[in-house]
Amino acid sequence: MSEISEKSRLRTENLNLYYGSRHALKDITMEIPSRAITAIIGPSGCGKSSLLRVFNRMNDLIPEARVEGNVYLDKISVYGEETDAVALRKKVGMVFQKPNPFPMSIFDNVVIGPRRHGVKHRDELESIAENCLRRVALWEDVKDNLRQSALNLPLGTQQQLCIARTLAIEPEVILMDESCSALDPESTMRVEELMTELAQSYTIMIVTHSMEQAARVSDMSAFMMIDDEKIGRLVEYGTTEQIFSTPKDKRTEDYITGRYG
Amino acid sequence: MKLSAKSSEKIAKSIIWAAAMLVVAVLAAIVIYILAKGLPTLSWSFLTEIPEGGGAAGGIASPIVGTVLVTAVAVLIATPLGVGTAVYLAEYTKGGAITKIIRFSAESLAGIPSIVYGLFGFIFFVMYLGLGWSILSGGLTLAIMILPTIIRTSEEAIRGVPGSYRETSFSLGATKWQTIYKVVFPAAIQGITNGIILSVGRSVAETAALVLTAGSSLRMPTSLFAPTRTMAVHFYTLAMEDISPANAFGTAALLIILIFIINVGANILLNRFISNKGKKKEAKGGKRN
Numbered sequence: 001m002s003e004i005s006e007k008s009r010l011r012t013e014n015l016n017l018y019y020g021s022r023h024a025l026k027d028i029t030m031e032i033p034s035r036a037i038t039a040i041i042g043p044s045g046c047g048k049s050s051l052l053r054v055f056n057r058m059n060d061l062i063p064e065a066r067v068e069g070n071v072y073l074d075k076i077s078v079y080g081e082e083t084d085a086v087a088l089r090k091k092v093g094m095v096f097q098k099p100n101p102f103p104m105s106i107f108d109n110v111v112i113g114p115r116r117h118g119v120k121h122r123d124e125l126e127s128i129a130e131n132c133l134r135r136v137a138l139w140e141d142v143k144d145n146l147r148q149s150a151l152n153l154p155l156g157t158q159q160q161l162c163i164a165r166t167l168a169i170e171p172e173v174i175l176m177d178e179s180c181s182a183l184d185p186e187s188t189m190r191v192e193e194l195m196t197e198l199a200q201s202y203t204i205m206i207v208t209h210s211m212e213q214a215a216r217v218s219d220m221s222a223f224m225m226i227d228d229e230k231i232g233r234l235v236e237y238g239t240t241e242q243i244f245s246t247p248k249d250k251r252t253e254d255y256i257t258g259r260y261g
Numbered sequence: 262m263k264l265s266a267k268s269s270e271k272i273a274k275s276i277i278w279a280a281a282m283l284v285v286a287v288l289a290a291i292v293i294y295i296l297a298k299g300l301p302t303l304s305w306s307f308l309t310e311i312p313e314g315g316g317a318a319g320g321i322a323s324p325i326v327g328t329v330l331v332t333a334v335a336v337l338i339a340t341p342l343g344v345g346t347a348v349y350l351a352e353y354t355k356g357g358a359i360t361k362i363i364r365f366s367a368e369s370l371a372g373i374p375s376i377v378y379g380l381f382g383f384i385f386f387v388m389y390l391g392l393g394w395s396i397l398s399g400g401l402t403l404a405i406m407i408l409p410t411i412i413r414t415s416e417e418a419i420r421g422v423p424g425s426y427r428e429t430s431f432s433l434g435a436t437k438w439q440t441i442y443k444v445v446f447p448a449a450i451q452g453i454t455n456g457i458i459l460s461v462g463r464s465v466a467e468t469a470a471l472v473l474t475a476g477s478s479l480r481m482p483t484s485l486f487a488p489t490r491t492m493a494v495h496f497y498t499l500a501m502e503d504i505s506p507a508n509a510f511g512t513a514a515l516l517i518i519l520i521f522i523i524n525v526g527a528n529i530l531l532n533r534f535i536s537n538k539g540k541k542k543e544a545k546g547g548k549r550n
């Protein structure tokens with residue numbers, strides 16, 4: 001335990017999330033280690049996305065959403081009064097379910113973050129773009145088409161581009177919400193390889209509906225489910241190996257073995 | 262007697278088709294009639310000479326200049342105000358009392374006949390602010406008149422931008438204003454521009470609101486404080502006072518051509534602007550092959 005604490009990047013303490021009067025997440029306490037992939041699994045509607053969006057304060061965009069409890073990124077209190085959500089989101093990047101490049105060129109997409117954060121020099125932007133596109137193994141494919149609209153790329157490539165766009169803000173944590181669900185198997189494999197590779201330097205959290213994916217790529221797994229009052233709970237959390245081989249909770253076991261719809 | 266679904270479908274289709282054709286025919290008839298009567302008058306000297314004898318002779322150079330200036334003042338003032346209001350309505354309010362008041366005001370403004378704008382402009386700009394009959398008074402009056410159109414079309418365009426763009430932008434550490442400016446605006450630009458073009462057309466064609474505010478001077482305006490007579494007002498005067506039917510139709514023909522050019526030209530510009538982003542990419546991407 002102490003080993004994980006030392007390295008841990010993200011931490012929640014008695015986290016509760018409400019959408020207006022709807023209690024969506026209840027009493028979630030967990031530590032997410034750095035330089036590893038943590039997968040959140042569970043049936044649809046159990047609050048996986050809601051939990052993920054707690055970490056970059058995406059729920060701020062929903063007026064009726066309210067968070068109770070503590071969330072920490074290292075020593076920063078994510079919901080602390082002095083914490084600026086805009087600054088926080090530069091540290092906690094997010095890749096969405098559907099590839100969502102902006103209707104602009106490949107180049108402009110990748111550097112949109114750095115541009116906003118004040119990088120103006122063309123050379124600097126170009127090297128950022130090359131760097132990030134190389135990291136997602138896209139550079140060779142698109143280096144001659146950087147001015148092309150990103151919308152013309154195939155879906156799988158768009159998602160790689162979106163990951164590059166997130167890398168360009170130099171985050172410490174990357175949140176991925178079912179980021180492979182819109183992709184074909186081959187692109188999925190490429191993105192999974194990318195996750196594994198990125199996990200060497202980033203803290204990665206993924207939400208996935210694919211048990212196989214969780215088993216393949218993640219180091220830690222969190223199983224969530226709604227309780228009798230339809231409130232999202234963290235049922236079991238541990239190393240992926242343990243969750244998938246010797247789940248402690250009956251519900252986890254049922255879900256893993258496919259006995260749950 | 263009972264019609265089969267198929268034949269009633271056919272009848273409905275033909276009625277709708279006939280209605281559409283009727284609209285086209287009426288439009289074509291008006292345009293052809295005016296062009297036939299007016300085109301013979303249109304000449305280089307008609308376009309470049311100042312009217313003489315109250316428009317009985319000479320050209321319409323000063324009304325052309327007046328039209329351009331009044332329209333420019335109106336659009337340059339109404340666009341930032343209207344787009345700003347639209348951004349506020351679409352991005353910053355959550356349906357509170359202020360939103361309702363703004364929207365109610367904008368909708369009410371849209372339903373007011375233009376002569377009432379003219380009267381207001383006369384009382385407020387011409388008399389109270391002492392701007393007199395002038396391009397400025399006319400332009401300001403038109404600005405208020407076209408404001409609702411610009412607000413509504415811009416708001417619709419901004420609301421039409423997918424929420425995922427905003428969400429993504431925020432997730433990349435953008436502030437709200439950066440998101441609006443760099444992501445929402447570019448995506449909404451086409452709708453916003455359409456509203457502005459529509460407003461230019463209305464300004465060019467307006468008479469009632471201008472008679473009372475811009476005046477009816479036929480002299481070439483020398484400043485924004487000078488009175489002027491726009492082409493539409495000029496046409497109205499020539500026709501109503503039976504000064505010169507030929508020149509009236511010449512002016513009307515030019516108005517129609519102008520509005521046509523504005524619409525088509527703006528569309529071409531817009532398409533070029535949009536596909537230019539695509540063209541550049543092809544030019545550069547093409548190097549590869």
Ligand SMILES: Nc1ncnc2c1ncn2[C@@H]1O[C@H](COP(=O)(O)OP(=O)(O)O)[C@@H](O)[C@H]1O
Pocket residue numbers: 019022024043044045046047048049050051062232
């Ligand atoms: N913006 C919202 N407003 C109200 N309820 C929401 C909102 N977003 C999600 N919820 C509710 O919270 C619960 C969890 O949703 P979500 O986090 O999307 O689950 P998952 O990602 O596991 O499918 C669902 O019951 C959903 O209806």
Ligand SMILES: [Mg+2]
Pocket residue numbers: 048049050207
């Ligand atoms: Mg989800």
